Amino acid sequence: MNTISPRPVDAVIAAAREFLGERLSTAQAVREQHGRGEDQTPPTLPDAVAFAETTEEVSRLLALCHHHGVPVTPFGAGTSLEGHVNPVRQGITLDLSRMTAIREVNPEDMDCLIEPGVTRHQLNDFLRDQGLFFPVDPGSHCTIGGMCATRASGTNAVRYGTIRENVLGLEVVLADGRVIETGSRARKAANGYDLTRLMIGSEGTLGVITRIRLRLHGIPEAMSAAVCQFPDLKSAVETVIATSQSGIPVARIELLDADMMEACVRFSKLEGYKPVTTLFLEFHGSHAAVAEQAAAVEAIAADYGGEGFAWATDAEERNRLWKARHDAYWAGLALKPGWRALTTDVCVPISRLAEALVGAKEEAEALGHTTCIVGHVGDGNFHQMVLFDPDDPEGLERAWEMDRRIVARGLALGGTCSGEHGVGLGKREFLEQEHGAEALAVMRGIKNSLDPKGILNPGKMFRN
Structure with missing residues (x-):
């Protein structure tokens, strides 16, 4: 009589239940919640989800998984955009969201x-x-x-x-x-x-x-938010470069292109603002320093065609503006109800930022894409939302192709494929292009030394 040998993951699940109890779940709904983050990669369900509450529990679980060769995918809030939490080889998803002390x-x-x-x-x-x-x-x-x-x-x-x-x-x-x-x-x-x-x-x-x-x-003595609008992307970026070169210690400089600003005006009801390229700024310091910084940036912006420069220290107004900035992703999606978005993440030297932004926008328009740009332009980082119709069989792949073009342009300008979203699944193909084969071999060597069985978040960073 033939018998079926138990899977290694089943042995881990049985042993982990002894110290995790009901915090080790194999429920379909829980596994589906941990199948992916906020990215566009196809979901993969883990075999089980472990909700750890102490370092000791994490240690015991990893020792078990290491012994049995079972993959482990760490999980926090599930908000990542490059497929970091997708358990591509199943196994155990390790949810750390209850470790909140x-x-x-x-x-x-x-x-x-x-x-x-x-x-x-x-x-x-x-x-x-x-x-x-x-x-x-x-x-x-x-x-x-x-x-x-x-x-x-x-x-x-x-x-x-x-x-x-x-x-x-x-x-x-x-x-x-x-x-x-x-x-x-x-x-x-x-x-x-x-x-x-x-x-x-x-x-x-x-x-x-x-x-x-x-x-x-x-916490700074005073904070002030400011908004200034520009005739085009190039003028706004030149203002950012000049501000940086002047040594003005701006706390935040965020750029929204005309399409993104139109989306935010509609979604967040930003009455009084035009749907044109806009800079959101914030200044921190003493009351006198904040006023001085704002005046200096206003003068620079005027030299590049900036209009309607307005700043306020009122906390309610400042929070309203930054909430609108933080809601930009949802605002962009609302431009085309039912559509989804692929969000890029490129960072270039600030001196090449105008070239990267204008070139990416023009290329997207030439290829028929609807895109919105928002960027942490004070350090050369920008995100371009590429909207696509999920009912179009070629929609997502066309969006990925646009993403590759944006990244290729950024790399050619001396930038990086990811300023802050990371590599995960989405940016693996660019690592060797950016760092070279020898550097990638060193990275693999470090990975093999610390994780010889390859159980920790397998499939991420490297293609195999």
Whole structure:
């Protein structure tokens, strides 16, 4: 009589249930919720979803999966845009969203220790009474663990840096269950390999982040939002370049092209604004410094045809404008109800930004695409939403082809295929083109050293 040998994943599920109990789910609905993020890759259902609540549970689960050779895909809020959380080889999805403790805050040293499931909003709500804030703002309701894994950035990066500059140290569980700590509370160090930076942006392929020590900043005395509108993309970008070269410490500089501004005016009801290329800016500092910065940028913008420069320190108005900016993705989708969007993520040297933006927009229009551009242009990063009809059999592939053209242009201008969204599944084909075969071989060597069985988020970063 023939017998069917149990699958390795079944052995992991049975053993994990002993310490996770009902927090190890094989329910169809739960598996479907963890089949992909906010990207356009086809979903893949994991065999089971584990909801960990402690480092010890993460360690025990990874040790089990390592022993049986079962894939593990870390999962936070599921907001990633490049297929990072798609469990392409099934196995176990490790959901860290319940690890939400803020372990400590050190106001004197302006740092804190948190678990990976904490979101930026939760942390800043907790810190507000202490006069501190965490500045990295990707715009979505993502977890800080996910932000570390994907090397997130966002609207404040031009002044405060990306997540990489704001992490002092990590606790990481390796593929075989070992737990290591990287970095320290010191603001600088010159000893050993920088394992913190190695893990930042590794997308769960080298280890699972279970604690994060963050650098915090003081809430500015004054904040002011400003809006200025321009006749074309080139004029707006030249204003950004001149502002940067002038050394004005702008906290945020966001660009919306005419199509995106039209979408935001409709969706967020921004009465009084025209559907033309627009810069959203924010200034931080003392009341006098904020006024001085705004006046300086207004003068620069006027030289490049900027009109209607308006700034206000009123918190309600400022929040209204930035909410409209953060809702830009949904506003873009509303331009064509029922359509979906593929969102690019290219970063180029600021001096080449006008060339990248104008060229990408003109090429998209020539190919018949409806696109909207929004960008963190203070550091040369922009996103171009390529709208497509999901009922068109060729719609998604045409959008991907446009994405490839945008990235190719960015690379040719000395840029990168991803400024903040990461690699995941969507950008794998560009890694060798950007870094070269030898650098890619070094990356693979690091992966093989830390994860010899290839169980951590397999299929991401590398094609095989």
